[in-house]
Amino acid sequence: MSEQFDAKALIDDLGTRARAAAAELAFAPAAAKEAALTAAAEAVWARRVEIMAANGEDLAYGANKGLSPAMMDRLALDEGRIKAIVEGLRAVAAQPDPVGQVISEWDRPTGLHIQRVRTPLGVIGVIYESRPNVTADAGALCLKAGNAVILRGGSESFHSSRAIHACMVEGLRAAGLPEAAIQLVPTRERAAVAEMLRAVAHIDVIVPRGGKGLVGLVQAEARVPVFAHLEGICHVYADGAADLEKARAVVLNAKTRRTGICGAMECLLIDRAFYARHGAVLVEDLVKAGVEVRTEGDLLNVVGTVPAAPEDFGREFLDMICAARIVDGVDGAIAHIRRYGSNHTESILTEDDAAAARFFQRLDSAILMRNASTQFADGGEFGMGAEIGIATGKLHARGPVGAEQLTSFKYLVTGDGTCRK
Amino acid sequence: MSEQFDAKALIDDLGTRARAAAAELAFAPAAAKEAALTAAAEAVWARRVEIMAANGEDLAYGANKGLSPAMMDRLALDEGRIKAIVEGLRAVAAQPDPVGQVISEWDRPTGLHIQRVRTPLGVIGVIYESRPNVTADAGALCLKAGNAVILRGGSESFHSSRAIHACMVEGLRAAGLPEAAIQLVPTRERAAVAEMLRAVAHIDVIVPRGGKGLVGLVQAEARVPVFAHLEGICHVYADGAADLEKARAVVLNAKTRRTGICGAMECLLIDRAFYARHGAVLVEDLVKAGVEVRTEGDLLNVVGTVPAAPEDFGREFLDMICAARIVDGVDGAIAHIRRYGSNHTESILTEDDAAAARFFQRLDSAILMRNASTQFADGGEFGMGAEIGIATGKLHARGPVGAEQLTSFKYLVTGDGTCRK
Known part of the structure; x- marks a missing residue:
């Protein structure tokens, strides 16, 4: 045959x-x-x-x-x-x-x-x-x-x-x-x-x-x-100026709502200033929810965390696992995401407009979010009715691909016997 | 070395x-x-x-x-x-x-x-x-x-x-x-x-x-x-309902203004109804202007035309040469262009809105024109300031490629601690 x-x-x-x-x-x-x-x-x-x-x-x-x-x-x-x-x-x-x-x-x-x-x-x-x-x-x-x-x-x-x-x-x-x-x-x-x-x-x-x-x-x-x-190696960055309760809600949702989708958070970045103010509460929440948090330094003091291997950063777990790291401010987060991200979806948690603007301007992911869960990376949630997939390239289609992105265009030009000089 | x-x-x-x-x-x-x-x-x-x-x-x-x-x-x-x-x-x-x-x-x-x-x-x-x-x-x-x-x-x-x-x-x-x-x-x-x-x-x-x-x-x-x-195998179609003077001006301009550019007319299609009303005037104009018109049938009666070889249809001459043929109405023109065109630029000469609409809808060239010279197929003429070229593909860029088509996009999403249900 x-x-x-x-x-x-x-x-x-x-x-x-x-x-x-x-x-x-x-x-x-x-x-x-x-x-x-x-x-x-x-x-x-x-x-x-x-x-x-x-x-x-x-x-x-x-x-x-x-x-x-x-x-x-x-x-x-x-x-x-x-x-x-x-x-x-x-x-x-x-x-x-x-x-x-x-x-x-x-x-x-x-x-x-x-x-x-x-x-x-x-x-x-x-x-x-x-x-x-x-x-x-x-x-x-x-x-x-x-x-x-x-x-x-x-x-x-x-x-x-x-x-x-x-x-x-x-x-x-x-x-x-x-x-x-x-x-x-x-x-x-x-x-x-x-x-x-x-x-x-x-x-x-x-x-x-x-x-x-x-x-x-x-x-x-x-x-x-x-x-x-x-890959959807999505990052959530908790900025020093984040609202604590919003941050806790979004981090938990981004990781645990569904772990097998490409919009699930795979790495949590915590601003040193956030950590100084609130400690490791975000990591504690994740551990309590049953997430295996692979991390380093001070965050390892949270009972239930495990040491991260180098390859755990930039990894798509698609499971109840995530990496976590402390970074220095929004620029530290941007540097980390540029190095390890897959340009899919990243979210900044902050009340500081300047930090959010910097995050939006200096990163080039298909989807950048502020104070929202990365799990929203979905054509239906974007209002496209449905999606054929999420494009991580930059040519023609990017992000959730709905009917509109399955089109091209043509120019229709109307004159009245118009000639070019 | x-x-x-x-x-x-x-x-x-x-x-x-x-x-x-x-x-x-x-x-x-x-x-x-x-x-x-x-x-x-x-x-x-x-x-x-x-x-x-x-x-x-x-x-x-x-x-x-x-x-x-x-x-x-x-x-x-x-x-x-x-x-x-x-x-x-x-x-x-x-x-x-x-x-x-x-x-x-x-x-x-x-x-x-x-x-x-x-x-x-x-x-x-x-x-x-x-x-x-x-x-x-x-x-x-x-x-x-x-x-x-x-x-x-x-x-x-x-x-x-x-x-x-x-x-x-x-x-x-x-x-x-x-x-x-x-x-x-x-x-x-x-x-x-x-x-x-x-x-x-x-x-x-x-x-x-x-x-x-x-x-x-x-x-x-x-x-x-x-x-x-x-290739820019551009067609101009003179419909039965064309205005004669507009048609004469556009055809001459489309072929002779500059012959070496991709928007130059390479093939003239004449509606049988146009021919019945006006004869071979468009071909006569071209011959008089020094264009070698390669054609067939009745149009060969115009002194100075030469018989077209089959490969002259669908050919980019980029010279003072063009093909010409009589077709049956707008559907005849559409069928010819679908078979021989390169989806670059085509123009219909007509005062009939329905014929123009059919031409615009049923052809899929990057640029479709009505009562205008194909020589306008140019980024500068489109108002783009300049062009890096004209794209004949349908993905991402199409037609004249200016700065705007050298961009992609990203989504910026703002919430307020927003989680997905």
Whole structure:
């Protein structure tokens, strides 16, 4: 089977269909896209038993393959999770359509009127791991922005993704949109991924959704541009001028609300002035909440802390673990974050406007916060309805990637027989 | 010499300095950047004799190498051209500073206030051919947007670029900005280019400025993202509802004002209805103006036209030559452009709003025009002050690339001890 499998022919075929669909989608009415997503939501709910049965096949395959409990949990669908998929589809359906929006417009002395308007990007490739809901989320966001999408789910979620994809196609069909607007690579063969990464003629951008391993591989191999999410090594800095109660609340929330998301705090930086005033209360709170705090110097006096290894700074734990260190003021925090951060999300806790301004100006993370929990680093919390991922690069997309960032733009120029001198 | 040349060490060194300069530039005051560019303009003018002497060396080298007259012309600097460089620097100096601009802001029900603000991209690599003025233009635009730049000029313009670069550094020094903000690769060795294209750790985006050969090479070899300008195969479509006099003026201007620029018309499409009403007047005008019109069918009846070969459609002539064809209405024009265009700039000549709307909506060129000459495809004409090039891709930058498109953005989020539920 594997020997006869022609990955290039498959991706050429999917890519050609996607390109043709994208040409149609570029001027599809907003109402048609909304109707497709609403119909897809209805189909997912109507076919939930079928989807759960397909998921059962995946779970059996996963158990057989010896997936970890965390992986099995990510893979599993129940009625609650299917309801969340349905709600996600409805939320994207209800969002404003970005295509055709006038971003800016101006007149020129020549008499020309220039508009810059949003257009779809074209064809997007999404490569993801075991979460079957990405099939619906990513498909919906790409469609909203007028893009065709080629989805390549993890081999573990093969049947679940296929069942959800069938509902998306049902939605497209109901709305009279091309079925190739949302395609799923119909094979577990890994060669298909390698072929997608090279398919510059067919795919305009690749969005990898998954762990560091997947994203690193995609970045290393891709000839197609990538919106990559690398690590979320998020820092919270408690400044000397922080409000104690706000600081305690935010630090605890940033670390413990959910530890497995990219916006979770991985390192706490405490201003020497804060420490002089309030002691190690933030670290004590974390330890009491069950967090393993890896630290150094005076902070090690807190019972329950453990000495940090050098590599614990700049590390993404994604667990009830964090690093902590005392720094000298906002400049000390900035220096630490520049050295160890991943330019994802950092928060300063302070009542001092000058310190906050310095932190905002001198750091270049995708998201900088003041007196807020890093756990807000999320497209939904930003008001984007949903996100296809969080981009840690600086080209085109940055931070939570919603429908708007899946667009490009074109200039529309109107004259009256206008010639250039 | 060549054997001992270590391109990697050179680019690592330039790249490390550039990264450090970029970190400073990211929060350099707008006034300092403006002062640096003004001082650079003054230095270029003060040192014009020196620059012309350096240019003389390049011209001698070029003559010796047997460069074509067109290449020699591109390379040559006289006082007029140096004055244009000075004016370009002053124009960029006077532009608004994009860095820190609030692109949008909004409140969330959680109490968070979110701002999206412009930031520099980081380090930009510019690889160009023989035009020495790019040293000043590209350096100025990158600086305006807070980016460090590594310039790699063509070997023909080596001395001229070096002399102009020295003036840019003088400007930086006068304004107290890091000298490594604008660096010039100090060697003609080609290995340095290959190394820049791979320098993902040091360079965030590469902008190639030159002919198809250079751009194609850069796109094929680069691991660093590229803002590429491929071909400008610009179409003008004369609709049945065109105003005859406007159409005559625009067609002539679009082809003949300057033939060597990417916005020059390369193909004229005439609606069958236009032809029925006005005959081949547009083709006659072109022939009279000295244009070689390569065409087919009825249009060949115009004395002086020549039969088009199939490859003349979709060809960038950059000369007093163009293709011409009769098509069936706006949909015929759209189909032709989709097949043969390069998504650069196309113009529709019509008084019919519905035809113009269809052309604007169904084509996806970076620039679409109505009743205007394609020769307006230019950053200066768009009001950007200057351009580093025109991007034909759809990611991040599109169309004329001015300072604003050399930026990224970050989110600044303000709460009041705000935690996520």
